[in-house]
């Protein structure tokens with residue numbers, strides 16, 4: 001069974017897969033994108049029968065999807081979740097064999113060069129979440145394995161259910177995690193020792209520990225409760241000025257990767273133009289009049 005899957009993966013050329021992924025603009029085979037409100041985009045990993053394993057289509061569709069979201073001036077916040085029994089089983093071990101294990105090339109140097117390009121391309125699948133200026137809330141239920149941890153560490157707010165577990169699984173399949181976990185997880189979890197332990201042993205971390213170490217900010221009894229809270233939180237973010245929320249995301253990420261002095265300098269340059277927005281006056285007026293920001297109309301961004 002496995003070998004026939006792997007054989008068919010080898011026959012599947014990237015060009016063919018790309019055509020399939022892009023066949024209908026805005027609709028994806030591995031993702032289900034919906035609009036619970038005008039300002040909230042909900043992206044679901046949507047291969048529930050395969051536990052949302054990340055197949056070839058997924059790796060390119062995420063980039064296409066988040067680039068579209070970044071350009072969509074109606075969207076102010078994104079919620080990411082998984083359809084079906086779990087959040088994700090990580091990389092699709094059946095579909096990815098040809099790309100990851102057999103880079104094309106006439107000699108070793110060219111193989112290696114192409115491998116580098118492939119890995120960089122896969123890294124972009126999650127970096128695109130971080131580059132998207134809209135805040136991203138991720139809601140995890142059940143398992144979040146391998147590539148799933150890479151994905152969630154690129155998101156801005158992480159929620160999970162009581163039955164959630166997280167596993168930096170890559171060492172178990174013979175590789176060092178290469179699409180974001182080793183770079184971002186140490187910046188999410190305070191304890192370097194815990195990050196090292198998780199990444200080197202691939203042990204499962206359950207919801208309570210994920211909360212206590214700071215990987216997630218809230219834990220919910222079940223998926224329904226989590227999704228309701230995720231949407232409510234998204235609604236709160238969406239009711240704020242997009243100049244304020246998107247500027248906050250961009251500057252938080254910049255500051256994470258720079259010194260305090262550099263972050264302050266970047267912030268000053270950012271706000272020397274962004275403070276010219278009419279949103280400051282509108283928001284301040286609502287505060288003075290004790291009105292909810294939900295009653296204020298902010299222009300699209």
Ligand SMILES: CCC/C=C/C=C/C(=O)SCCNC(=O)CCNC(=O)[C@H](O)C(C)(C)COP(=O)(O)OP(=O)(O)OC[C@H]1O[C@@H](n2cnc3c(N)ncnc32)[C@H](O)[C@@H]1OP(=O)(O)O
Nearest residue numbers: 049050051053089090091092093094122143146147169170
């Ligand atoms: C350059 C690229 C860099 C990226 C690197 C990323 C690395 C990683 O992600 S490492 C992690 C790889 N993932 C795994 O090792 C997880 C394997 N899956 C499981 O352990 C279990 O499926 C899981 C505990 C997640 C869920 O168990 P459950 O009992 O609920 O489901 P199953 O009966 O096992 O599976 C249902 C069907 O889904 C298929 N499937 C599950 N995981 C994968 C996967 N990772 N890849 C491909 N397919 C997967 C499974 O074969 C079943 O399919 P079928 O037999 O057709 O019903």
